[in-house]
Amino acid sequence: MTKRPRRNHTAAFKAKVALAAVKGDRTPTELAQQFDVHPNQITTWKGQLLEGAAGVFGQERNEAKEAIVDLKALHAKIGELTLENDFLEGALTKAGLLSAKR
Structure with a gap:
C-alpha cells in the first residue's frame, strides 16, 4: 500500500x-467520496465553520485584537538596538577589527 503525499487544501x-x-x-x-477527503476532516472543517461563523457578522473580531501593537515600545526597542550597533561599530573600529571605510 503506497502512502499518499500530504495535500494542502485552499480555504475556498x-x-x-x-x-x-x-x-x-x-x-x-x-x-468524502465526492471531494476525495477523509470524513473526519470534513467533520473538523464543519466544526471550524460553525465556530467561526459569528465572526463573519462582526460579533467576534480576533484579528482586530491581535493587530493592536504598542508602537512606543517598538520604537524604544529600535532606538536601543541602534545605539548598541553604533557603540559596537565604534569599538570594533578602534580595535582595528572593522574597516573605517565601511
Missing part, C-alpha cells in the same frame, strides 16, 4: 466542503 475548498456538510443532505462518507 474547505469552505465549499464545510458548507456542503452543514446542509446535511448527504452523509460525511458520501461527501
Whole structure:
C-alpha cells in the first residue's frame, strides 16, 4: 500500500466542503467520496465553520485584537538596538577589527 503525499487544501475548498456538510443532505462518507477527503476532516472543517461563523457578522473580531501593537515600545526597542550597533561599530573600529571605510 503506497502512502499518499500530504495535500494542502485552499480555504475556498474547505469552505465549499464545510458548507456542503452543514446542509446535511448527504452523509460525511458520501461527501468524502465526492471531494476525495477523509470524513473526519470534513467533520473538523464543519466544526471550524460553525465556530467561526459569528465572526463573519462582526460579533467576534480576533484579528482586530491581535493587530493592536504598542508602537512606543517598538520604537524604544529600535532606538536601543541602534545605539548598541553604533557603540559596537565604534569599538570594533578602534580595535582595528572593522574597516573605517565601511
